[in-house]
Amino acid sequence: MSEGFAKKVANTQVWKAIFRHGPPDNARNRAAVVAGNVFLHLHPIKLKKSGVQLGYTWCMGGLTFFIFLALTVTGVLLMFYYRPTAEYAFTDIIGLREHVPLGIMRELHRWGAHLMVITVWIHMFRVFMTGSYKPPREFNWGVGVILLILTMLLSFTGYLLPWDQLAIWAITVGSNMAKATPFLGNGGPGAALAKIGDFVMVSDKNDVRFQLLGGRFVGEAALLRFYILHCVFIPLVVAVLIAVHFWRVRKDGGISAPL
């Protein structure tokens, strides 16, 4: 009976309007379901068996993308409750914790962010161990390295937003490194050379650390910068690069396999 019912549903005008083909139980429809769906068409219609085995791929790249989507959703939800100012940031987080019964949105977002860093690393490790960066996939490996950096920067910029002791001091430690950039950081080698008479060209008021934080210490300007980097700028760049990454996986011959 249930099979009859499923068939009936698949034959209704509504089903056909949405999916434009019958259930994927024959070759023609299996091709159509992948090719005709905007989300599924990232996949090839058919692929080598070795490329779908978990023992080969570990699904780490796919999981990274999945977690990225989950982080986008939970992040947007968190944005409803959060104001990136020194006055409100911390109390908004407290409010989120105190006033939302059984709320785990912040936990999902934080642990998801940690997990994404880990899955990116393991994905990269798998790609290396299978030699999948070798021709013709050299370029895509490079795109992947940039995505790795951006993933860590996403996590790093998000680390500041709770505006607690853990946050500002972790960011202080991290951003102090920028001060030491050769030539561009106030405390870096070579910066002292950039001097015309008494005029210091690279000072703590204009070096890379100042540009990053919008100030000489981790203050409200840094909070706003990190908020915008975290919620808008880096996710947009990551989204574009993910598109390039996936496109190139397909164009370079799909998931790697022996030549």
Next chain:
Amino acid sequence: MIKEAINFLAEPVYSFTIFIVLFLLALKRIDIVGTKKFGIGLMVFTLVIFGWMVADPVFFLVISLPDNIPIIILNALVFWSTWFALYKGHQNDLRIAAGEGPIEGTPENREKVWAWPNLVYTELFCGIACTVFLIVWAIFFKAPLEEPANPTWAPNPAKAPWYFLGLQEMLVYFDPWMAGVVLPGIIVVGLIAIPFLDINPKGNGYYTFRERKFAITSFLFGWLALWVYLIQVGTFLRGPNWTFYGPFEYWDFHKVVAENNINLSEIVWIKFLSMGLPKNIFVREIFGLIATFGYLFGLIPLITKKWGQRYLDRMGAIRYYIMLFLVLSMMSLPIKMYLRWFFNLKYILAMPEFELNL
């Protein structure tokens, strides 16, 4: 007693050395490591050890910090994935030696299958498993929230997020411009350069070890010994003032470690030549300059003569010298670590006048 021994051996000079020895041994005897029996034995062994360690209240205190949970997950995954990749590589090596070719290349595995349902359902399953895992994690561990931000009071130790703790640990051995900017930059450039340096056509699209010994050994060394290991040290073994604490050692704020690190210039001019430091900084740092440039340029002909000639012939000069530069940069870290441990060497090249300390 055993715990004291572990506390003692956890000190980087010992634990790093033990780690390197075990790492090289594992790759040397991949015929033992790359078997299922060894994998299962290792898993049971590490789980027992981990369970025993967690039973210690002091160790539990550090390990159960909410932000340290990801590192435990990372360790489990790194451990498992490294063994598994070596295992699959070894199985393939045996097949290749028997003339069968890698398992991924059998006609059966080359056969094309439909993305729906084979791939799509696997992804769905992984996505659901990941979601369940995340939700359980989120229910059991609250996201940490400390006191409100206070720019006038710094916690001790102030730690970066865990994925940067390897870099923060490097700060013990290098100044920020190296540990925080130049070395990370070289890591990024080096990673992107890998496909253009490794021109070995073998091992493309299947697990193997024997066909890519050099590539895999050097990558694993950087990944395991210089990245993952340093994260462990930075997270679990560094307490207040970034002082070393063993895994079972209470983070006592008053632990004092006598550190009397001296520069190469001081060792040579004062200790060996009993002369006092020269006024001119270039004369003062002449030995550091010689050591640095000797390391970066002088070593190259020696290495080439001894091991590198066949790589040079195969890869061409541009690839070869870039690869040597990257390898030398990578090895500068363990070299500096051992110089610190054995000779209390602070800087090889100390030019605080230009903020240039190496």
